[in-house]
Amino acid sequence: MKNIYTRVFRGGNGLASFVAVALLLLVVLPCSLDIFRLNLLGKYLTYAFVAVGLVMLWGKAGVLSLGQGVFFGLGGYCMAMFLKLEASDPVSTKIQSTPGIPDFMDWNQLTHLPAFWIPFKSLSFSLCAVILLPTLVAFIIGMAMFKRRVGGVYFAVITQALALILSMGIDSRQGYTGGRNGITDLKTLCGWDIRTHHAQYILYFVTCALLLGAILFSQWLLSGKVGKMLLAIRDREDRVRFSGYDVSMFKVAAFCFAAALSGIGGALFVLQVGFISPSLVGIVPSIEMVIFAAVGGRASLYGAVYGTLLVNTGKSLFSENFPQLWLFAMGGLFIGVVVLFPDGLAGLCDLARKKTGLAIKKLRAGSSSITAPEIAQTIVKGEES
Amino acid sequence: MNSNNSFLLSIEDLTVSFDGFKAVDALNLFIEKDELRVIIGPNGAGKTTVLDMICGKTQPTTGSIKFKNSELVGLPEHQIVRRGVGRKFQTPSIYENLTVFENLEVSYPKGHSVMGCVAFRRTKEVVDRIHEMAEEISLQDYPDIEGAFLSHGQKQWLEIGMLLMQEPELIMLDEPVAGMSPAEREQTAALIQRICKGRCIIVIDHDMEFVSRIAHKVTVLHLGKILAEGSMEEIQRNPKVIDVYLGH
């Protein structure tokens, strides 16, 4: 138990970051915002799951996926299919020509439920699918690509193509998927009305709790050998391979982990917002989710949460007040973060911390017996950041 | 002359061609246990390519590489490593953002699978082994220094240490003393002679003084073929070798 504690919070520093985020999400924001804003915030936090996954995949393992919307969407659709079936009971759909099937199927002249929808009548199946379906898809793609050493830019472009394919595919099969409008009018979860303020409060806290749990779990993974392996793979893939590791399996695992997190995020999105559509799957949302992680600091789990909240709050402020400027701001953000602040907010924090640390070490170096490489390390690090 | 059981490594009829150019041409090479073999040869002789093929980085066009009587050709790199083949690269290849301790820890041959990594614990056994290795490669004073801040020679030693962590039976060193100071060369030569016990080592190098200090037997490669093989004195007297090295 104590071991887990030290691994997750790594001294006082990790604990401080965790407490700060937890306080912000669980106390400060719920106390200061009305339920409409809080619900909006809850929606943003579901994107933070994707961003945390990207920190693991991109920041730590060095693999950039521009198709995380695919997994967010898969998780979301799994959840939405269950809710839609519950909302489409024969009584409330009795005006349809075929009662008991989702309304969009009826509009598209379907007369019975397609086979792949039937298992989603079960809540436990749907909840499993929320996690397992994205993981499975990521596993198949990852095995096909990483085993053949496809990486870097190729992987990014191909995952981007996947996002396009899935969003176009959903769009074009309206009778089976709800098409461009997506799956809408979701009402209850096992009889519990998810549209009430009370439910929205509960769902917000559930989202926060799961997100914090995901961060702690990721932190636990990173503090052990897995974290070192991912770093090693990012920096010197060849050496890892020649130390007897199957590098591709580590990348597959990171990709699957990120996909599973995205799926959970998607499901929570559906529960809080009440719909899902292909517009959350395509190229644009997928690449925007990357910028959430980049703004927070691509290698910082806590940064991912701040980055997501900041960019989305900025987006809603801009689009309420200066809609025409939003794309300029977003474009500038992409360029600025990449060129000027590749380590994002977390990098800026580290810089501030190291500046003070450097001064202290320099003082100490004069008096005590610090070895030359140690001083070199401190100085170079200070200058680098 | 089929695979003779007394050799640890037997390479037979090994050929690789890049778009028609034969970088290694029908090479036969046999190395015994406890042997320290040095491969020398002018640039482009195919020395590095031979090592690349043994460790699975390059696939040969034809031929066989048998290690402890089992075929290596066609195996993925990590499988070859797990069978006991270690490779050091020409430029020092260490994890610059990990500390010396972590560099050695990552090379510890336990927890190779993803799940194995998740379950891996830093036990006393692991820590002791790492400290022992740090001592062996003269880095015992810097366990917490990140790899990036080591000197060039220290990086080379660290990489050798990372190989040794896996206790390989065949070690391949590609120019281990390139860029080292004379004192560091001394230390490296001593290190190589120490670690040679119980395994075999293949070294590629250009530095004749260093080669004559460590080599049991020398193989001279030229244009992808073996030009001469024998003890250092034999090689130095061999007219063909003199012609290749000095004739141009």
Add this chain to the structure above:
Amino acid sequence: MMFAYTGAELWNIAVMQGFAGLSLFSVLLLMALGLAIIFGQMGVVNLAHGEFMALGAYTVYLCSTLVSNHAPALQPYYFVIAIFVAFLVAALVGLLVEWSLIRFLYKRPLDTLLATWGLSLIMQQSFRSIFGAREVTPTLPEWLMGSFKPTPSIDIPINGVFVMGLTLLLTFGVWFFMFRSRTGLHMRATVQNRAMSDAVGINTKLVDRFTFCLGCGIAGVAGAAFTTIGSTGPDSGSRYIVDTFLVVVLGGTASLLGTIASAFGIAQAQSISEFFLEGTMGKVAVLSGIVIVLMIRPKGLFPSKVRTHS
């Protein structure tokens, strides 16, 4: 269904369908050429490539407005000049982008991806602010309108033929430039061994800048050519970007021939599948097919074989 047609009608359908495939082929190739140069030669992924095409198209639109307002007499001829202007404008903006952005990111290809995406957002919004959200069409000269009618029932649009001709010309031009000119030699040398090129006195930084410029300029020409087929809107560019990338990646990045072959294959597959499958399903099928092929042959159909240096 087939039996409802007579032999002559089937022949006409085949000709028209074949022409549609060829037309799509030249469109894809034209889009991919500039990108293939930048990606293949420099390894830089320019996600704003589509916006450079839109830039070319808007340049033609501006020329057209200018000519019809001030010199209506030049109306029949302006288009040819406008294509050159489109090349120059796109190349100049490319130069600016390389100088201010891309050159800092050569060692970080994934970051280039994100930065050029940001650039594409900014360019899109600039188009929207300057030209409005509505799609625009330049006034085309008379000679580009209408169609050939070799037989009464076959109808071949002249603008399609024009785009094909331009593609042919540009492809040949690129080939000639890359393989027969001294600058092209420098570009190829830089790709193969940057350090060596530096050592023999090639200014590789200048080569990079020039390559990026050239790729952007060709994108501008592609955009100019597309004004003869369709209208131009602020987000026209983003619609093509994935297709364009897949053409380049499928062809194998280092080979002009590969790009041509893959554009041809994708165009034929798409026009055939659109004939059989309704709506966007045809496109989904083709894209999925490409992705599957890329999973099996990640280096593309025409990979270059060289010893890799570690």
